[in-house]
Amino acid sequence: MTTDTLVAGELPLGERPDYLREGRTVLSWLTTTDHKRIAILYAITITFFFFLAGAAIALVRLELFTPNGDLFSNDTYNRLFSFHGIVMVWFFLVPSIPTVMGNFLVPLMIGAPDVAFPRLNLMSWYINVIAGVFTIYAVIAGGVDTGWTFYTPYSTMFSNSYVLAAAFGVFTVGFSTIATAVNMITTVHLLRAPGMTWFRLPLFVWSIYATSIVIALATPVLAISLLLVIAERWLGLPIFDPARGGDPILFQHLFWFYSHPAVYIMVLPAMGVVSEIIPCFARRRIFGYQFMVYAIVAIAGLGFFVWGHHMFVSGQSPFASLIFSLLSFIIAVPSAIKVFNWTASLYRGQITFESPMLYALGFVGLFTTGGLSGLFLASIPIDIHVTDTYFVVAHFHYIMVGGSVSAFFAALHFWWPKATGRLYPESWARFAALLMYFGFNLTFFPQFVAGYLGMPRRYATYPPEFQVYNVMSSSGAAILAAAYLLPLGYFTWSLFYGRKAGNNPWDATGLEWSTTSPPPPKNFDHEPRVDHDPYDYHPQGASAGIGSRPVHQHERDLR
Amino acid sequence: MSMFMPIEASDRAAQIDTIFLALLIISLLISALVFGLIIGFGIRYRRASSADRGPMPEFFRREFEIGWTFATALLFLFLFWWAASVNIEVLVPPKDSYRVNVVAKQWMWKFQYPNGVRQIDTLRVPIDTPITLTLESQDVIHSFFVPAFRIKQDVVPGLRTETWFKATKLGTFKLLCAEYCGTDHSRMRGEVIVMRQKDFAEWLAARPEGDDLARRGAELFVSRGCSGCHAESSNVHAPRFPGLYGRRIPLADGRTAVADEAYIRDSMLQPNRDVAAGYRPIMPSYSGLLDDGEIESLTAYIRSLGTVGGAPAAPTAPPSGGAANAAEAAEAADPAGPTTRPTGGGR
Amino acid sequence: MSDTEILQEPWARVSRQREGATFGIWVFLATEALFFGALFLTYAIGRIENPAGFVAAGRETDVFYGTLNTAILLTSSLTMAVASQAAAEGEAALHRLVVWCLGATVLLALAFLVVKGFEYREDVEKHLVPGRDFAIVERGAQIFFALYWIITGVHAIHVSVGIVLISRLWIMAATRRMKVEKNPQIEVAGLYWHFVDIVWIFVYPLIYLPGRATG
Numbered sequence A: 001m002t003t004d005t006l007v008a009g010e011l012p013l014g015e016r017p018d019y020l021r022e023g024r025t026v027l028s029w030l031t032t033t034d035h036k037r038i039a040i041l042y043a044i045t046i047t048f049f050f051f052l053a054g055a056a057i058a059l060v061r062l063e064l065f066t067p068n069g070d071l072f073s074n075d076t077y078n079r080l081f082s083f084h085g086i087v088m089v090w091f092f093l094v095p096s097i098p099t100v101m102g103n104f105l106v107p108l109m110i111g112a113p114d115v116a117f118p119r120l121n122l123m124s125w126y127i128n129v130i131a132g133v134f135t136i137y138a139v140i141a142g143g144v145d146t147g148w149t150f151y152t153p154y155s156t157m158f159s160n161s162y163v164l165a166a167a168f169g170v171f172t173v174g175f176s177t178i179a180t181a182v183n184m185i186t187t188v189h190l191l192r193a194p195g196m197t198w199f200r201l202p203l204f205v206w207s208i209y210a211t212s213i214v215i216a217l218a219t220p221v222l223a224i225s226l227l228l229v230i231a232e233r234w235l236g237l238p239i240f241d242p243a244r245g246g247d248p249i250l251f252q253h254l255f256w257f258y259s260h261p262a263v264y265i266m267v268l269p270a271m272g273v274v275s276e277i278i279p280c281f282a283r284r285r286i287f288g289y290q291f292m293v294y295a296i297v298a299i300a301g302l303g304f305f306v307w308g309h310h311m312f313v314s315g316q317s318p319f320a321s322l323i324f325s326l327l328s329f330i331i332a333v334p335s336a337i338k339v340f341n342w343t344a345s346l347y348r349g350q351i352t353f354e355s356p357m358l359y360a361l362g363f364v365g366l367f368t369t370g371g372l373s374g375l376f377l378a379s380i381p382i383d384i385h386v387t388d389t390y391f392v393v394a395h396f397h398y399i400m401v402g403g404s405v406s407a408f409f410a411a412l413h414f415w416w417p418k419a420t421g422r423l424y425p426e427s428w429a430r431f432a433a434l435l436m437y438f439g440f441n442l443t444f445f446p447q448f449v450a451g452y453l454g455m456p457r458r459y460a461t462y463p464p465e466f467q468v469y470n471v472m473s474s475s476g477a478a479i480l481a482a483a484y485l486l487p488l489g490y491f492t493w494s495l496f497y498g499r500k501a502g503n504n505p506w507d508a509t510g511l512e513w514s515t516t517s518p519p520p521p522k523n524f525d526h527e528p529r530v531d532h533d534p535y536d537y538h539p540q541g542a543s544a545g546i547g548s549r550p551v552h553q554h555e556r557d558l559r
Numbered sequence B: 001m002s003m004f005m006p007i008e009a010s011d012r013a014a015q016i017d018t019i020f021l022a023l024l025i026i027s028l029l030i031s032a033l034v035f036g037l038i039i040g041f042g043i044r045y046r047r048a049s050s051a052d053r054g055p056m057p058e059f060f061r062r063e064f065e066i067g068w069t070f071a072t073a074l075l076f077l078f079l080f081w082w083a084a085s086v087n088i089e090v091l092v093p094p095k096d097s098y099r100v101n102v103v104a105k106q107w108m109w110k111f112q113y114p115n116g117v118r119q120i121d122t123l124r125v126p127i128d129t130p131i132t133l134t135l136e137s138q139d140v141i142h143s144f145f146v147p148a149f150r151i152k153q154d155v156v157p158g159l160r161t162e163t164w165f166k167a168t169k170l171g172t173f174k175l176l177c178a179e180y181c182g183t184d185h186s187r188m189r190g191e192v193i194v195m196r197q198k199d200f201a202e203w204l205a206a207r208p209e210g211d212d213l214a215r216r217g218a219e220l221f222v223s224r225g226c227s228g229c230h231a232e233s234s235n236v237h238a239p240r241f242p243g244l245y246g247r248r249i250p251l252a253d254g255r256t257a258v259a260d261e262a263y264i265r266d267s268m269l270q271p272n273r274d275v276a277a278g279y280r281p282i283m284p285s286y287s288g289l290l291d292d293g294e295i296e297s298l299t300a301y302i303r304s305l306g307t308v309g310g311a312p313a314a315p316t317a318p319p320s321g322g323a324a325n326a327a328e329a330a331e332a333a334d335p336a337g338p339t340t341r342p343t344g345g346g347r
Numbered sequence C: 001m002s003d004t005e006i007l008q009e010p011w012a013r014v015s016r017q018r019e020g021a022t023f024g025i026w027v028f029l030a031t032e033a034l035f036f037g038a039l040f041l042t043y044a045i046g047r048i049e050n051p052a053g054f055v056a057a058g059r060e061t062d063v064f065y066g067t068l069n070t071a072i073l074l075t076s077s078l079t080m081a082v083a084s085q086a087a088a089e090g091e092a093a094l095h096r097l098v099v100w101c102l103g104a105t106v107l108l109a110l111a112f113l114v115v116k117g118f119e120y121r122e123d124v125e126k127h128l129v130p131g132r133d134f135a136i137v138e139r140g141a142q143i144f145f146a147l148y149w150i151i152t153g154v155h156a157i158h159v160s161v162g163i164v165l166i167s168r169l170w171i172m173a174a175t176r177r178m179k180v181e182k183n184p185q186i187e188v189a190g191l192y193w194h195f196v197d198i199v200w201i202f203v204y205p206l207i208y209l210p211g212r213a214t215g
C-alpha cells in the first residue's frame, strides 16, 4: 500500500471502539478521565454559557436601539451587561480554547495517551460547573450590577445586587482554570513523545503552554482581589474603604494585574489555532517558526507589566502612566511579528479557502484592526478622551469576538472531523463565516466612531445624537446572532447525517491527524516517534499538490 | 459635532485630534498593507494558479524578520514619544488658573467657586482662561468627562484628583459621567457653559450666596473649636496658622512636608499621621465631623492668612490675570508639583 | 492515586510518574506564591498608607501565641522533612520512622490550630474584630486587623488541608495499606507542607512585630 491510500482511507479499527463509543451511558461520561471526553464536556458547558451571555447582550442591544430607556429600567440594563461581561470572559472565552481545544489536542499533538493528571482534569470541569451554578444563581436571585470589573467601593459598599454569589462564582472558576493550566504545563514538560523536542512543538502547543503559565501566575491574584471584595462586603472587614483608610485604587491594581494578562490568556490560544490552520490551507511551512515561538513567550511575559494602561485617568501617578504606556507599545511588537509572519506564510503557497481558513484569515484581519485600536488606547492623551467610551468596547470586541471567537470557530471547523469523524456541510460553513464577518463589522465598527464622539459605555440611556451608530450596531448584532446560530444547526446535523470524514480530510501534518478519527481511547496504538519539524507541508523539492506531505513513522506501523 | 469628529472646544482638543488623525493614517496604511497582502497572495497563490512555488530565498527568513521587527519597534517608540510629550505638556495646570471645586455623588455634580457660589450639574466658566478642577467624591468612583474638551478624570472617594482645561469656544457642552457608578450612571449628565469673561464675572458677582469660602472658614475655625488651640491667644501649644500655607514643615519623624491643601486636609482628618515637629499629637481627628465643603472652607481660611512670603493672598483669585495666589506659592515651594493625593502613599 | 504502586495512566514509567507529581506540585506552589504574594502586597500598601495605624494595631497582637506557633510549625517542618527523606531512601527498615514522623507532623499541626484558636478567642474578647466596637482608634488599624483575620484565616485553611493530606498518608502507612518507600505522595505532601511553613515565616513578622521594636 502506498502512503497516500493509507492517509486517505480509514484505518482498521479492529475490536477497539473509538473514544466516543467507549462507554455509552451518561455515567460513563460524567466519570470519564479521558481528556477527549472532558474536552467535549467543556464544549457543552461553554456553548451554553456563550449563548446565555449572548442572549443577555441581545437584550442590551435591543434597548440601545433608542436613546431612552424604553424596555428596561436602568438597574436591569446594568445587570444585563454585567452578566454578559462576567460570563463571556470567565465562563466562555478564558476556558474556550484552552479547555476544549487544548484538552482535546495537546496530548494528541505531542503524542501522549492523556494529560498528566486525568482525574484533576475531570475535577476541574466539575469545579467549573459549580462555579457556573453560583453565577447563574446570582442572576436568578436578582442579578449583579457591578460590571465585570467589580470596582470598589461600588461593589463592596454601594451595590444592592448579588455581588457575593457572582464574585464567589468567578473566584471558584479560577481554580478550575488553574487546575487545567497545571495539567497542561506538566503534560507538555513530561509527556512529549520521543523526538518531539521543544522546537518541534506545534505552535498551538506552545501557545497553550504559555497561556497556562500566565493562568497559573495571574489567576491567584484575581482570586485574592475577589476574596478581599467578599470579605469587605460580607464580613465588613475594611480593605478598600476610603472612609477607614483603605485605597479603592489598590483594587484596580490587583484586578488589572490579573485582567491584563487575562486578555492574552484569551488571545494567545487563538493565535495558536491560526498558526495551525494557515499553513495547512496554504500548503506552506509557517514563516519564521522560531520567531513565532519567541513572540508567544514575549507576549506572555510582557503581558504582566502593562496593566496600568487601564488606569490612565484613575489618579495613578503620571509617571507610572508613562511607563505603562511605553510597555503597551512594546508589547505590540511581538504581535506585529505574528501578523507579518502569518501573512508571509501565504507567500508562494497553494491556497484554498475552506471555512477554517476563512475564519483564520478573518482572525488576522480583525485582530490587526483591534490591535491597532489598542495603540490608540496606549497613547495617553487619546486614552484620556476615549477611555470608558464605546471606543474601548469596540477595541476589545474586535480582538475578543472578531479575533478569539473567530479563531475558536476556525478550530471547531478544522478539528470537527477529527473529534467526531464526520464532515460538516462546507458551503453552509463558508456562508456562516462570511455572515459572521459582515455582521461583526456592522456591529462594532460604528462603536469606534460613537466612542470617539464621546458616547460613554455602560449607558442605559444616551444623548440622542448617538442613535444612528447604535441602530447600526444593533442591526449588526441581529445578523451576528443568526451567524452564530447557523453552526449550532449544521454541526448538530452533521453529527447524525454528516459524511464520514476519514482520518485526515485536510491532509494536514500534525500528529493528531496520524491517528484514527475519532481517536481511540489511548490516542495511539504505538507510541509515536517524531523525526521531523512541524508544518512539513510542501517539503523542499516535492511536487505540488495533495499527498506531498511526509508520513509519520508510526502511521506506517499502524497497518 | 460632525459625523466623525467631536467639536474641538479647548486648546488641547486640536492637539489630541492631530495625534488621533496621525495614528489613524498610520493604521490605515498598515491595514492596507496587511489586507492587501492577504488578498493579493490569496489570489496570486490560490491553488489553481500557476505561480512559482520554489523555496524562499534565505535572506527572506532572517533579514526580513529582523528588519520588520525593528521597523515596527521604532515606529512604536516614535508614537509613544509623541503621545507622551503631549501628555507631559498638559500634565501640570498653569499657575494662574482659576480653581473650581467639584464634588461628585450618586448621581449629580456639585461645583463650588472660590467665592462660595455653588452650582449643581452646570459648570459656568470664562473663555480662554485656564480652569483647574479639584475633584472629590462622596460615595463611589465617578469620572468627569467633557468630550468637547477631550478631558476626563476619575473622581475617587478618599482621593483628591485634578484636571484642567482652557475653553476656546463659547457655548454649552456636554458633561458626562464616564465611570460606572450604579443605577443612574447614564443619567449623571450635566453641562459646561463657556461664557465671555465679562459675562462670567457679572454672573459670579450677581450670585446671592456671594459670601466667600474663607469667611465661612473663619466662622468654622471658631465654631468647631479649632481656635481653642490654634488661635493666637490660646494657651495650648499648637501651630499658628498665619504664614503656614505653602511652608515646608519639619515633621516629628524627621521627614518634611509642604503645607498644601492635601496636607492641611490630612491634618484635620488624620492628625496623627504627619505630626509637626515640636508638638505633641494631641489634635483630635475631625474625620466624620467635617464634610468636604467645610474642609474646603477651612483650608481657604488658612490660605487667606498668608503664604510663605508672609503676604496674605487674595481670598478669591480673579478669573484671569496672574495674581500671585496661594496655589502658586505652594507649587513654588514644592518642586514635585501640585500633588494632591492625600491617601496616596508616595509622600 | 491508589494505595498500591501500580502505574497510573498516562505514564510509561514509575520514575516519570514521580517526576510528574513533583513537577505538578511545584507549578501549583508557584500559583500559591502569587496568591499569598497578592495578600502581602495589599498589606504593604495598607501599611505605607497608614503607618501609625498599623503600628498601633501590631502592638495589640499576641506575640506569645505567635512565637509559640512559629516554633510549633518549624518543628513540624522538621518532622515532615525527616519523613519524606526517610521515605525517599527506599529502605523498608525506615518504615517505622516514616510513620512516627508523619504522626508527629499531624499532631504538631493540630497543636498549631489549637493555639491559633486560643489566640482568636482572645482577639475577639479584646474587640479586635473590625466593626463598630473595634478597640483601636487609630486610622488604618482596622485595615491591619482585617488583613490579620484574612491572612491567618487563609493560612489556617492551608494548614487544615495539610492535616487532611498528611493524616491520610499517616493512617495508610501505619496500617501498611500503602508502601512508603519511594512513594511520591509523601514528597508531594512534604513540599506542600514546607510551603505552608514558609508562608508563616512571612506572616509572623508582618503581624506580630510592627510597633514592638520601638516599644
Ligand code: HEA
Pocket: A149, A263, A264, A266, A267, A309, A310, A328, A329, A331, A332, A335, A336, A337, A339, A340, A367, A368, A369, A370, A371, A372, A374, A375, A377, A378, A379, A383, A386, A387, A388, A392, A395, A396, A399, A400, A404, B026, B030, B034, B072, B075, B076
Ligand atoms: C484578547 C483581548 C485583548 C488583547 C489581545 C488586547 C490587546 C491590546 N490592548 Fe486591549 N483591552 C482588552 C482586551 C484586549 N486587548 C479589554 C477586554 C479591554 C477593556 C477592559 C474593560 O475596561 O472592560 C482592553 C482595554 C485596553 C486599554 C485600556 C482602555 C481603557 O479602558 O482606557 C488599553 C490601553 O492601552 C489597551 C491596549 C491594548 C494594546 C496596546 C494591545 C496590544 O497587545 C495589541 C497589539 C496588536 C497590534 C498592534 C496589531 C498587529 C500589529 C501590526 C499589524 C503591526 C504593525 C503596526 C504598526 C507598525 C503600528 N487595551
Ligand code: HEA
Pocket: A050, A051, A052, A053, A054, A055, A057, A058, A060, A061, A081, A082, A084, A085, A086, A088, A089, A093, A146, A147, A148, A149, A393, A397, A400, A401, A405, A443, A457, A458, A459, A460, A473, A477, A478, A480, A481, A482, A484, A485
Ligand atoms: C469575552 C467575550 C465577549 C463576547 C464573545 C462578546 C460578544 C458580544 N458583545 Fe460584549 N462585552 C464583553 C465581552 C464579550 N462580548 C465584555 C467583557 C464587556 C464589558 C462588560 C462590562 O462593561 O462590564 C462587553 C460589553 C458589551 C457591550 C457594552 C455594554 C455597555 O457598556 O453598556 C456591548 C454593546 O453593544 C456588547 C455587545 C456584544 C455583542 C453584540 C456580542 C456578540 O458577539 C454576541 C453575539 C451572540 C449572540 C447574540 C447570541 C446568539 C443568539 C442567541 C442566544 C439567540 C437569541 C438572540 C437574539 C434573538 C438576537 N458587549
Ligand code: CUA
Pocket: B106, B107, B141, B142, B143, B177, B178, B179, B180, B181, B182, B184, B185, B186, B188
Ligand atoms: Cu457617576 Cu457614573
Ligand SMILES: [Cu+2]
Pocket: A259, A260, A263, A306, A307, A309, A310
Ligand atoms: Cu490591558
